Structures are given as C-alpha cells and as structure tokens.
Amino acid sequence: MYVPVFVILCLLFVKFENGNCQAQQMLNKLVCIEHDECGACLSAASHCRWCADPNYNTGAPRCNDDESLVNTNCSQGFIQRPAKPVWNVVENSSLQDMRPNSAENVIQIQPQRIQLSLKPRETKKISFSFRPAKNYPxxxxxxxxxxxxxxxxxxxxxxxxxxxxxxxxxxxxxxxxxxxxxxxxxxxxxxxxxxxxxxxxxxxxxxxxxxxxxxxxxxxxxxxxxxxxxxxxxxxxxxxxxxxxxxxxxxxxxxxxxxxxxxxxxxxxxxxxxxxxxxxxxxxxxxxxxxxxxxxxxxxxxxxxxxxxxxxxxxxxxxxxxxxxxxxxxxxxxxxxxxxxxxxxxxxxxxxxxxxxxxxxxxxxxxxxxxxxxxxxxxxVDFHDDSSSGPVKVRYFTDCGVKGRPLIEGTRCTGVEYGMTLNYEAHVTLEACSDFKSSTQTIRISESQLGQDALTLEVDIQCGCECSNSVQEVVTPMCPANSHLVCGVCQCNKGWSGPQCNCEIGDENASAELLAQCREPNATRSILCSGAGDCLCGKCECDWGYSGRYCQCKSCEVSSYNELECGGVDRGVCVCGQCACEAGWVGAACDCPLSNDTCKPPSGGEVCSGNGDCVCGSCECTIAQDGSKYIGKFCETCPTCENPLCIHAEPCVSCHLNTGCTDSCTIGNVNYTVIERLSNTEDPYSSDVMCIFRQEEGSLECEYKYTYSPVQSESGIEISIRSKECYQPTSAMIMTSGLVIFGCVIAAGLIIILAVKSGQIVSDRRAYAKFLKEAQESRRNMQELNPLYISPISEFRLPDSFPRDKND
Known part of the structure; x- marks a missing residue:
C-alpha cells in the first residue's frame, strides 16, 4: 500500500517546468497518499478521502483526493469523507441580575453552552461576556x-x-x-x-x-x-x-x-x-x-x-x-x-x-x-477551565470591561465594578490528534471565585472515521491473526505490529526483514528510521519534530499568527517538511495572503495609499519626496503631509461633538463608531493612529486628539476621542502674547539696569576699601619699617624725687 518516497519525489517534480500550479497539486496529493489509516488520512487535509472498500486495488493509495479514488475504481459508497463541521449555540440566555428570592435565575455569563467540532490544527474563536450581578448573595x-x-x-x-x-x-x-x-x-x-x-x-x-x-x-x-x-x-x-x-x-x-x-x-x-x-x-x-x-x-x-x-x-x-x-x-x-x-x-x-x-x-x-x-x-475576575484533561487547548483574550479597549491575552481582570460587562474571546485549538479516533471533550469555563455560572463547550474531536456497518459486512479476505478489519484494511490489535501483525510490541528479537522495513529504499545512507526514530517491529516511531514512514521529514514552520504548523487547517498542511498552502495563501508557513485587501485603506484608494508595497498582507512604506518616510498601517501619512484617513473621519467627529448624533456614523460605504475616552495619558494597548480636530467653542478654541482603528470590524471603524485642550482664539492669543512680551521686555530692562547699577556700587565700595587699606599700609611702613626715620617729638619727664606743688 505504501508508495516509495523516491516515486513520490519523481511525481512531485515531473513537469515542474509547466508551472507552480502543478507542483502545488502534487504537494496536495502527497499529503494524502502517505497515510495508511483512515483516521490519519482524513485528519491530514480537508481534500483527503479514504477508500474503505476491502476489495480495493492494493496497488493504489487508499488515501487520496476524490477524483483519484474514483479513477482507481473505488466506489462512491466506500469513500470516507471528513465529518461536517459542528457549531451550535445550545443555551444563550441573557445576562440577569439578582431578583428577589430568585438566586437560581442569576445569569452572569453568556452564552452558557456551545457545541462545536475541531479538526487537527484548527482554531475556533468563541466570544462570551461576563457581568457581575448586583445584590449577589x-x-x-x-x-x-x-x-x-x-x-x-x-x-x-x-x-x-x-x-x-x-x-x-x-x-x-x-x-x-x-x-x-x-x-x-x-x-x-x-x-x-x-x-x-x-x-x-x-x-x-x-x-x-x-x-x-x-x-x-x-x-x-x-x-x-x-x-x-x-x-x-x-x-x-x-x-x-x-x-x-x-x-x-x-x-x-x-x-x-x-x-x-x-x-x-x-x-x-x-x-x-x-x-x-x-x-x-x-x-x-x-x-x-x-x-x-x-x-x-x-x-x-x-x-x-x-x-x-x-x-x-x-x-x-x-x-x-x-x-x-x-x-x-x-x-x-x-x-x-x-x-x-x-x-x-x-x-x-x-x-x-x-x-x-x-x-x-x-x-x-x-x-x-x-x-x-x-x-x-x-x-x-479570573477565568479558569478544565481543558488540561484532553487534547484541546484554550487561550483567552479580554478587554476587562474597558469600552473601546482592544482585546489582550489574559484571564484576570482587576478593578471590576458592578454593571461592567467584560468581553472575552476564547481561542479553542486542537493542535494534533493524540489518537486517530473520534471523541468528545467537555470543557467548563468558569469564574475562579464563583464557579456557579459557566460556559460549557462540548467539543467533537474529529480525528477518526465512522465506517458504516455496510462497509464492514462486505465479504473480505481473512485478516491475519492478532488483527481486525477497520475501514477496509486489516489493522493490528493493540500490542501487535508488523506486516502480518505477528510482532509483539516490546519484542527486541526483531528479524532482519522487519529492520529492513525501517530503512528508506534507495537512500544514500541506509540508516534505521533516518536516525530520527526507533524501529519497532518494522515500523518507525519518530522522534519529536520528525514524521514520515522513515522519519525522513522534519516539521514545518509555525505561523506567528496562531502558533500552528502551516497556519492551521484553513491555511495549509505540512508535506514532509514543506507547507502545502490552501488557495489564497503563500509563504513558508502559509501566513501571507495573496489578496491585497488588507493593504487597502478603509476609505478606499490604492494599495498602501500608493506610498508602499503590500508584502505578506502588510504595507512596507516608501520614502517621500522630502526624504521622510511614509507611516501608518496603510502608508497614508508622513511627518509633513496631512493624513487622509483623519480627514475622512473628521465629519463623524464633528457630528458627535456638535449635533449630538448617535455614536454610529456612515461616510460613503464606511461605518464609524465614535466613543469618548478622555485621558491625558497614552493608552499602552493602543497602536492606532493619532489625529487632531480643532473647533471653536464659545470664546475658546478647542483641540481634540482622537485615534482611528485602521481595521474595520463588525461595528465599523472605531474612533476614540482621547483628550481635549481648550485655549483662546488666535487674535486674542496674539494680543495677550504681545502684552506679555512687552511686559517681559520692560521687566528685563529694569532688571538689567538694577543689576548694572548694583554692580557699579559694589565695585566702587570695593575700590574705596582697597584704597583705605593701602593708605594704612603705607603709613605703617613709613613709621615703623624705615630705619632713617627720626620722630620730631621729644618727651621730658621730671624725676619722681623732684618736689612738686601739691596744687599741681
């Protein structure tokens, strides 16, 4: 049943010169024909089908696309196809506060129960809301x-x-x-x-x-x-x-x-x-x-x-x-x-x-x-779930009840008050099938401190096949011992392996014939399982990161968008280390859209506003004539030019501020939603573009700074008014500025004159003090230090014994 790898490579590159389209078709076939079980086949890609006819020609692959299976004489009644996707909101009661004597009717989370299905490498987004109930017991x-x-x-x-x-x-x-x-x-x-x-x-x-x-x-x-x-x-x-x-x-x-x-x-x-x-x-x-x-x-x-x-x-x-x-x-x-x-x-x-x-x-x-x-x-408020018991994983994004705030990854919100509605988005992902059998996993998402209200997800894991009884009742050749019929082929019972199911798993005495089945034919190096796995009873058990019958294929690149191989089931599949992208996607990880729609401004116009190139769904801006670089999601503006998206949104901002119109506004074919989030601090979660709108309000001229979201959502493009600053009109400002400048000049002149005069007085006092000091020094030197100096004053004293008149 297995098609040798060298034959597949020949098929892959034959007539490659006819164009990439044929190469892509060959990749799509290759992702199917390498599988030898029904569950693995249908999980490989959306176009893979399985022939469950026990009498099917064993020389052709049982896993292939519809056309190929019909061409190789597989009856339509035996072709197994992937199960249809499931999405059903079972319970969706509205949020309800506490009513008198009716605690059981309190509803804090909406919706309450959803049925959905997941295929390998598939992610589905589930939006739910939480509002703390008033007067909760x-x-x-x-x-x-x-x-x-x-x-x-x-x-x-x-x-x-x-x-x-x-x-x-x-x-x-x-x-x-x-x-x-x-x-x-x-x-x-x-x-x-x-x-x-x-x-x-x-x-x-x-x-x-x-x-x-x-x-x-x-x-x-x-x-x-x-x-x-x-x-x-x-x-x-x-x-x-x-x-x-x-x-x-x-x-x-x-x-x-x-x-x-x-x-x-x-x-x-x-x-x-x-x-x-x-x-x-x-x-x-x-x-x-x-x-x-x-x-x-x-x-x-x-x-x-x-x-x-x-x-x-x-x-x-x-x-x-x-x-x-x-x-x-x-x-x-x-x-x-x-x-x-x-x-x-x-x-x-x-x-x-x-x-x-x-x-x-x-x-x-x-x-x-x-x-x-x-x-x-x-x-x-913090949400937990019990998804760890199964293969499905859940990631959470929330706005924590802040209107207009983009969803950020996390489960915990603080500062929650009664009446606030917290919007969450759960990304439910099935990365791979642990076992190729259909199963159901029930996930309960609940608030960690209450737990009474919960969102229950009933997830159908579509990893296996549901072969009808009519398929099994067809007369077939006898299966060997230790095996049973599954979807038209004999599969070994648990614990057994090998072509004839005669090798007990764990038996180390494997024959040379079984070891040979673990070596890639016509390979330059005949190594068991390509050196990236273990040979167990003629079958390779590959190490992590490797796949293929001989573990010869490495894992494909992971998309940065959702951290899934080849971007997930909707974008591409991995074919022996190379991503085979679905229609509309290209790139090593199928993360680049072929369409340029994501590079076109919401108000219309050229791709990247004519100022850049659309590369992998994003605009790479060019240099403007003055040497500056165009900026913005759509290269719509530059430091010296007006932003056309700001100009396009201005009428809605004016309508919201002046006429008291509703928050919704439509210009052309674009819907805008205007909200006010007045704050002088920058929002760390916002990557939106800042615009300025000016208008006169009475005797003042006010300046509003607002941002627009360049991506259009269900409610339209969001305009968020961030700050408001008002000041006097221009003429009054000029007169006021002139008076202030005139007063400043006079004050500065007076200060300078006083400073100069004070400096002169201080200088004169210092010079006079220096003069007095020098004069004193001169007299002292003349009197005491000159040896030729003789004082003109003579002093005579009477002896003490000389008689004096007692009246003297």
Missing part, C-alpha cells in the same frame, strides 16, 4: 480564634450588633451569617495533659473556661443577625500551650461540611478568620499522634465539634488550595501585626482565594476589614 462565616489571648475580641464583636447589619446591607441586600471557633488539637504537646488542666485549661489564670477543642461549629448560616450575636456572646474561650493554633483544621471542616454550614449553591462564599496566633501545617500533628493524612472530609459530630482531630494530621497548603478551588470559597485572614508576615507568606501561595488584613489588638476595626476584604475579592 453573600454567605459570610466568622471563624474566630477563641484561645485565651482573644477573649477581648469576642466582646468587641458582640458590641457591633447594630453596625454589622448596616455594613452588610451596603455590600449586598442578600447576606447570611454563620459562626464557628477554633483552638488546638487536644493532644500533647499542644495542651497540658494534667487532669485538672484538661478539664479547665485556664486554671492557671484562676478562671473557668471550656476544654480545648480543634474546631466547633456554633451557628449555621442565617439572615438573623440577632442569632449570630447571641451565639458569639454565649461562646466560651479555651487555652493551649503554644502560639500556633488549628486554623487549617477548622478551615477544612468549614469548607467541606457544606450541608451543616449551610453554604448556598448560588452565593459568594467568604470565611473571615480572626486570629493572633500562628498556624500548624501538615506534619505538626504527628508530634501528638495524629498520623493519618488529612482526608479533606467532614467529621463534625452532633454537637458541632471536629470529632477526628486526634486522628488526622493538619492539612497541607496544597490541600487547602484544592479545597478552596473545588468549593469556590474565599478566606479573609484578619490577623494582628505580630503574625501578619506569616499569613502574607501563606497568601502568596493561595493568592487566588485569600486576602490578608491587619487586625487591631482589640478587633475594633473588624467591620472595616470585612468591607475592604469583600471589595477586594469582588473586584477581581
């Missing part, structure tokens, strides 16, 4: 540390009996409260085993308190705030020895005991955990004899106590993540400053479901923490 469970150090915090919570319902009503009209407490495993060394302290662990404080327990459920979720306050008030503190408690033990029970806690199916589930201590994790429980791994199950007795705390170890962080993700529960860790770093580290591992806040020593700011924690949780 809130189930808030208070999980409180009731060890001795937290005794004052319980009293603070009781004192908030009036403020608590007011706060929650500001968040949502539909809320319920529950209450539970935790302490420590009642095991040594976590508690004292002294009989007196077992009964009353607070005996050292000479106060009576409850015996130590791991977790206790006090109140199931209810909308009666008075019941909540009553249960908090009636709860009793306990004590333990160390500064670490059983927070994770308690969380497992709160999350997994849904029927006893009272979690609603449609609600946002939040646990607020109050503590001033560290937490025990997996392994710590073995110190006290709790050696069994935590089973993540509910173990509450009739009194609400965790009954198996002494049996099961503390859960691990990985177990907590799985539980939070499975039950869609969020946790707010309200902890004191002394242990906040410890919980911050935990939050880094559970970031999708936890929030850490600083709790005052007396819990006085608990209401504020509830509000900020709730707002932080609901402001994040």
């Amino acid at each position: 809130l189930d808030l469970y208070y999980l409180m540390d009731l060890t001795w150090s937290m005794k004052d915090d319980k009293e603070t919570l009781v004192s908030l009996r009036d403020d608590l319902p007011t706060l929650l009503k500001n968040l949502t009209d539909n809320f319920r409260l529950g209450f539970g407490s935790f302490a420590e495993k009642p095991l040594m060394p976590f508690i004292s085993t002294d009989s007196r302290r077992l009964a009353n662990p607070c005996s050292v404080e000479e106060v009576a308190c409850e015996a130590t327990y791991s977790y206790r459920h006090h109140l199931s979720l209810t909308n009666q705030v008075s019941d909540f306050i009553e249960h908090v008030n009636s709860s009793s503190v306990t004590a333990n020895l160390d500064n670490a408690e059983a927070q994770l033990d308690a969380l497992v029970q709160v999350i997994s005991c849904g029927d006893k806690i009272g979690w609603a199916t449609h609600s946002r589930k939040i646990v607020i955990l109050l503590s001033d201590g560290l937490m025990h994790t997996a392994g710590d429980g073995k110190l006290g004899g709790a050696t069994k791994k935590n089973d993540e199950q509910c173990h509450l007795d009739e009194r609400g106590y965790y009954s198996d705390a002494a049996t099961y170890d503390y859960p691990s962080v990985a177990q907590m993540y799985r539980l939070l993700d499975k039950y869609k529960v969020n946790v707010i860790f309200a902890v004191t400053e002394s242990v906040k770093n410890h919980y911050d580290s935990l939050n880094q591992l559970l970031e999708d479901f936890t929030y850490v806040a600083k709790l005052e020593s007396d819990s006085s700011n608990i209401l504020k923490l509830v509000k900020t924690g709730y707002e932080d949780i609901v402001s994040v």
Whole structure:
C-alpha cells in the first residue's frame, strides 16, 4: 500500500517546468497518499478521502483526493469523507441580575453552552461576556480564634450588633451569617495533659473556661443577625500551650461540611478568620499522634465539634488550595501585626482565594476589614477551565470591561465594578490528534471565585472515521491473526505490529526483514528510521519534530499568527517538511495572503495609499519626496503631509461633538463608531493612529486628539476621542502674547539696569576699601619699617624725687 518516497519525489517534480500550479497539486496529493489509516488520512487535509472498500486495488493509495479514488475504481459508497463541521449555540440566555428570592435565575455569563467540532490544527474563536450581578448573595462565616489571648475580641464583636447589619446591607441586600471557633488539637504537646488542666485549661489564670477543642461549629448560616450575636456572646474561650493554633483544621471542616454550614449553591462564599496566633501545617500533628493524612472530609459530630482531630494530621497548603478551588470559597485572614508576615507568606501561595488584613489588638476595626476584604475579592475576575484533561487547548483574550479597549491575552481582570460587562474571546485549538479516533471533550469555563455560572463547550474531536456497518459486512479476505478489519484494511490489535501483525510490541528479537522495513529504499545512507526514530517491529516511531514512514521529514514552520504548523487547517498542511498552502495563501508557513485587501485603506484608494508595497498582507512604506518616510498601517501619512484617513473621519467627529448624533456614523460605504475616552495619558494597548480636530467653542478654541482603528470590524471603524485642550482664539492669543512680551521686555530692562547699577556700587565700595587699606599700609611702613626715620617729638619727664606743688 505504501508508495516509495523516491516515486513520490519523481511525481512531485515531473513537469515542474509547466508551472507552480502543478507542483502545488502534487504537494496536495502527497499529503494524502502517505497515510495508511483512515483516521490519519482524513485528519491530514480537508481534500483527503479514504477508500474503505476491502476489495480495493492494493496497488493504489487508499488515501487520496476524490477524483483519484474514483479513477482507481473505488466506489462512491466506500469513500470516507471528513465529518461536517459542528457549531451550535445550545443555551444563550441573557445576562440577569439578582431578583428577589430568585438566586437560581442569576445569569452572569453568556452564552452558557456551545457545541462545536475541531479538526487537527484548527482554531475556533468563541466570544462570551461576563457581568457581575448586583445584590449577589453573600454567605459570610466568622471563624474566630477563641484561645485565651482573644477573649477581648469576642466582646468587641458582640458590641457591633447594630453596625454589622448596616455594613452588610451596603455590600449586598442578600447576606447570611454563620459562626464557628477554633483552638488546638487536644493532644500533647499542644495542651497540658494534667487532669485538672484538661478539664479547665485556664486554671492557671484562676478562671473557668471550656476544654480545648480543634474546631466547633456554633451557628449555621442565617439572615438573623440577632442569632449570630447571641451565639458569639454565649461562646466560651479555651487555652493551649503554644502560639500556633488549628486554623487549617477548622478551615477544612468549614469548607467541606457544606450541608451543616449551610453554604448556598448560588452565593459568594467568604470565611473571615480572626486570629493572633500562628498556624500548624501538615506534619505538626504527628508530634501528638495524629498520623493519618488529612482526608479533606467532614467529621463534625452532633454537637458541632471536629470529632477526628486526634486522628488526622493538619492539612497541607496544597490541600487547602484544592479545597478552596473545588468549593469556590474565599478566606479573609484578619490577623494582628505580630503574625501578619506569616499569613502574607501563606497568601502568596493561595493568592487566588485569600486576602490578608491587619487586625487591631482589640478587633475594633473588624467591620472595616470585612468591607475592604469583600471589595477586594469582588473586584477581581479570573477565568479558569478544565481543558488540561484532553487534547484541546484554550487561550483567552479580554478587554476587562474597558469600552473601546482592544482585546489582550489574559484571564484576570482587576478593578471590576458592578454593571461592567467584560468581553472575552476564547481561542479553542486542537493542535494534533493524540489518537486517530473520534471523541468528545467537555470543557467548563468558569469564574475562579464563583464557579456557579459557566460556559460549557462540548467539543467533537474529529480525528477518526465512522465506517458504516455496510462497509464492514462486505465479504473480505481473512485478516491475519492478532488483527481486525477497520475501514477496509486489516489493522493490528493493540500490542501487535508488523506486516502480518505477528510482532509483539516490546519484542527486541526483531528479524532482519522487519529492520529492513525501517530503512528508506534507495537512500544514500541506509540508516534505521533516518536516525530520527526507533524501529519497532518494522515500523518507525519518530522522534519529536520528525514524521514520515522513515522519519525522513522534519516539521514545518509555525505561523506567528496562531502558533500552528502551516497556519492551521484553513491555511495549509505540512508535506514532509514543506507547507502545502490552501488557495489564497503563500509563504513558508502559509501566513501571507495573496489578496491585497488588507493593504487597502478603509476609505478606499490604492494599495498602501500608493506610498508602499503590500508584502505578506502588510504595507512596507516608501520614502517621500522630502526624504521622510511614509507611516501608518496603510502608508497614508508622513511627518509633513496631512493624513487622509483623519480627514475622512473628521465629519463623524464633528457630528458627535456638535449635533449630538448617535455614536454610529456612515461616510460613503464606511461605518464609524465614535466613543469618548478622555485621558491625558497614552493608552499602552493602543497602536492606532493619532489625529487632531480643532473647533471653536464659545470664546475658546478647542483641540481634540482622537485615534482611528485602521481595521474595520463588525461595528465599523472605531474612533476614540482621547483628550481635549481648550485655549483662546488666535487674535486674542496674539494680543495677550504681545502684552506679555512687552511686559517681559520692560521687566528685563529694569532688571538689567538694577543689576548694572548694583554692580557699579559694589565695585566702587570695593575700590574705596582697597584704597583705605593701602593708605594704612603705607603709613605703617613709613613709621615703623624705615630705619632713617627720626620722630620730631621729644618727651621730658621730671624725676619722681623732684618736689612738686601739691596744687599741681
């Protein structure tokens, strides 16, 4: 059945001089005839067909195009063709906010269920929307540390009996409260085993308190705030020895005991955990004899106590993540400053479901923490799916609810508010068939923190054949042992291989005949499987990146557009290392369209506005006469010339600003959509072209900067007004500028005169001071330093013994 490679190459290049068209036809045939199974044949390319006639001439390929199979006497009734594509929107209910007493009717994602089909290397785009519902039910469970150090915090919570319902009503009209407490495993060394302290662990404080327990459920979720306050008030503190408690033990029970806690199916589930201590994790429980791994199950007795705390170890962080993700529960860790770093580290591992806040020593700011924690949780939207269990992969693109913003790849959006509609686009891809059998994969796309609303994709994976029973009932030659008839040919059973299905896979004693079947005939180097695979029972198992019967073909180039080989099933197929492109596509990876439509401006005109060449669907601009280069998607403008697309869009901008017309506007045969996104900051996601529109508004002249999207979508070409700056008209500006300049000249002159005069005064003072100094120096030198100088002054003194008149 197999056609030798050298014959195929001869067919490929025969009469090549007649043109590339014949070469392309040969490539299209080659992509089919190299396959010897029905599923692989139909998955190879859209034009490949399979002859399922058991009595078909075995000298001709069973996998070929329709015309060739008919010419080789394959009956039309036995020709297997690819299944028809499937696309069916099964459920598409509109988005619906919360209505009184109808939580089950809330719809936050649209559509809800789609049936589709995928062939190998095929991608289908699915658009869906998400809008957070107003007044969505809130189930808030208070999980409180009731060890001795937290005794004052319980009293603070009781004192908030009036403020608590007011706060929650500001968040949502539909809320319920529950209450539970935790302490420590009642095991040594976590508690004292002294009989007196077992009964009353607070005996050292000479106060009576409850015996130590791991977790206790006090109140199931209810909308009666008075019941909540009553249960908090009636709860009793306990004590333990160390500064670490059983927070994770308690969380497992709160999350997994849904029927006893009272979690609603449609609600946002939040646990607020109050503590001033560290937490025990997996392994710590073995110190006290709790050696069994935590089973993540509910173990509450009739009194609400965790009954198996002494049996099961503390859960691990990985177990907590799985539980939070499975039950869609969020946790707010309200902890004191002394242990906040410890919980911050935990939050880094559970970031999708936890929030850490600083709790005052007396819990006085608990209401504020509830509000900020709730707002932080609901402001994040993140989508996950379960596609990892099958061959189909999903990529996400979103605008995060920003109107006019282009879709960027990602699943997580922050800053989401009620009323915002987030638009998503899921790219669903089947890269290759893992097994050439038709199958179905169900993918559930849901918001990571809620999970109740979801988009379900039922994907038909079209990798196999559906040969009818009439085909199988035709009288055929007997198949050899260890084989069975499949679509007209004998195929080996699982675990067997070889031409006669007599070679057991894993048998290393392969004969020379089987090894010879792994060598390419007439090849210059007779190497098993071309050195790129292993020979198993006469059949090559190729390494990654190689294909063909003898692993002689390398993989084809991957398109940068969708990261699929040869651009995907709609653009081309890989034929022994070379892409055979579908009509309308060329290039090494079939990523260049033959049409120049993508290079023509939406307002009409020449390709690339006559200022460039269309290369692979994009414009390469030329140099303008003044030496500058044309720019823009369509080479429509340059630094010294007007942008024709801006001029073409100006009437719609003027209509939107002046006459209050609708956002839609049509000029010629082009539809425009005008939106306002006034901001002085540049949008990092925008690659659109900037234009300027000026108009007078009263006594001011305003300048609007706007961008246009050069690609026309379903709603038309988008015009986005980015900024607005207003100033006085030109004449007034000239007069004002003249007065300002005149005033500046006078002020500058006065400043210069004052500066010169001040300089002269300072200079004169310095010269006079220098003169005085020199004169003093001259006199001193003349009097003291000249040896010839004789003073003209003589001095006479009377002796002291000379008699004096006493009247002198």
